[in-house]
Amino acid sequence: MTDTVLEMRNITKTFPGVKALQNVNLKVKEGEIHALMGENGAGKSTLMKVLSGVYPHGSYEGDILFKGKVCEFKDIKQSEEVGIVIIHQELALIPQLSIAENIFLGNEQAKRGIINWNDTIVRTRDLLQTVGLRESPETLISSIGVGKQQLVEIAKALSKKVKLLILDEPTAALNEEDSNNLLNLLLTFKREGITSILISHKLNEITKVADSITIIRDGQTIETLDTRKDNITEDRIIKGMVGRDLTSRYPGREAKIGEPFFEVKNWTVYHPSQQDRKVIDGVELHVRRGEIVGIAGLMGAGRTELAMSMFGGSYGKRISGTMIKDGKELRLTDVRKAIDNGIAYVTEDRKEYGLVLMDDIKRNTTLAALGKLSKWFVVDENREVVEAEWFRKQMNIKTPSILQKTGNLSGGNQQKVVLSKWIFAEPDLLILDEPTRGIDVGAKYEIYTIINRLASDGKGILMISSELPELLGMCDRIYVMNEGRITGEVPKEEATQEKLMKYMTLSRR
Template identity: 55%
Template structure:
């Protein structure tokens, strides 16, 4: 029998107008952790779709072998029967069901054709222990954080007698502690004999746990590394991913900062359901012309809630405080009013709040600026197409046509569509919440360059970021938040990760 649990040979996969995979080959040994790296749109998720039966046999060229035998999967259920399970980046749990109901969702235990709830409850306990969850199996999933929900997904995979577990960006929505716990769990499962393929943009995580690494670029397998036999560093992987050396992860810039253009004073936001609970407590800050201002802090610090409440009171049961643009007081009652007065907002949740996934690229770019593209209430189709094409080219959005549905784009290209919509609205003040979450280093660099260009043009930018190196590398000043309060501010020259953490945790 083959020493490889999985072998992929010369796989090619086409979609209308684009070749997603081009003669891709790689192999995974039993009991190892194999990481897949590549830019957004490189073909990683498509490749795993081919391997797991999302794209059935006959829908691609090439061969896939598991346990030395060629597969002919017609669905995910076929691959699960032979011990292969995939956990997608977007969690597929039902928020209204309990932990144990979610674990056995789709493969419920039955006795004489009747669901055996008690057996599922009993069998869920050792699975939860295995993934390190202490919650009761009856706990409703929506009552838990994203990190724990990710563990429920893995418990569900283990309940299917999994031998090969595929994890697609498992830490993209987790904070540092949750990510660390998940990586430790993967290493522990490896000791128990589980083989794992992990897709990740976070190269520090890749280098921590990977036994082997395969890099994809533009749908092709560029190189595979065995980290047990050779020393691999981030610069090597990045060069393979983007096709060039990237000695600087953050583009150089020369700040040209002017006067204060935006100021928030004594801003307090109350929870949308628990109206007496302060989510943001007496926050005050200012933003200058041409400045990139970052907000850092642990998960739950109140950064997103602060930004959404500023943007036309999009969050909270009520808001108190003062807001000034160029010294003039404003009180926005809706996002439309905020946009009209020169604010733009890019949400951290691009799929639920930033995009209309069932619409095309053109419509998603134009739908915040229809007043600019219409006359007497009728949209000028030529102007709309011209605007969308302009941003497709200038932001290098990888799509065969602007009529492509946004849901078919990679995460980095979806993010560029969201930025394009904001750019078309032409605000003076940009609020960008986690602008590079879940995207690769090459796409990150492009987005950083866009932000720097906007600042050089005199636009002012507020950037919320959970990645402290990103904030330090990009921002002119950094406000630190925790528990709904602004704990302090640091200039670029004095900011370090240690100072930010110390400031956030001060009483």
């Protein structure tokens, strides 16, 4: 494993008003797993899009050498022809098509324009076996979970005779079991001689599988670490990413917790289409002013369903139970009523439900409370600019202008825009669903600081997270869910990962 398979020399990429990459250099050895790390917006995905032809030759400066030959890819098809295949963070599968159809879409097993379906099915079965999937090739993509969809994407890459596999945040939306399965698959590919470039914010995953780590900061190469020679710790990687020692992953907070002001009693929700299936079963919880309350649970425990059902009935049918805020019973039949009653919900899927990606930062920031800026149904655009600019500075959103399209921002900065939107609505209770998913450690720290500031201002916070260390580091109290029920309530001083996991796996009696 000494031969260099890929070399990127002095790569510079400029967008209007922003230099995304500046003289970036990258060397990857054949047959290794090479991690690419950096904060959100550091330029990792941009560099990989240059490599894979998403940004074609001529739109950037610098050289790409693959197996010793200079490459000038005009599109993705050209990069795939030499064996470079990228799997983006947002999966590019078509839900209405079968697994087989997705795997060979654009690469059909055809002769004289006629698809050989027998050959397609046989090859798909072989590929699915390779990645460890037992599904039928005829199964629709819409019928399988995100973890299995990720494996279908890898099978699709293998169908193209991949030599260099690029994975951009492949485990961001996966649970721990699916993440481990995918990482083990990469180790299998390594033994078979396939080279991988892995972009991930999950430091424990990187230290587990990576042979080398290249760190990018502010569009420039900082260093490359060899995990086979050096004892590389997570703290060492963080220092390279953020440019300083991060003495604590979680900012300190002097909690000033008041009286309970929000309460849910006997909250029950049925599935929206399977109306005899109870998804949330008799949940009871409360939140005090200034308190950060966590909700832990495995995938499918009902955490998101609970949050969305409380937010104006955004999820579920036959919702029953009592919701009380400041001693008054609430009947929130839609999202607008939830907002008007001081409740906000930061969704786990910011791209799909949290933001209008084609709109600018200014409009996204004020969208949830335009009434504050309106007179006679006309928005005061000058006030809108002032408010959005204030949030840009307060939230440290890295952008040249509030008129920048939100879809062009990094994940961490998009999350800050989502938080800005709901803080602008001035809620008393802020429900945060996976608020740091897909965000680097530096941006996470900034988000944690914002959450603490809101709690210090007397807001109540309900925080859902799949990362137990995050809940332990941030929350004053943690509810644990399993099978739609609260199975435990643990105060901060008694909380451990082991105790939370015990409640997370506690089945119905």
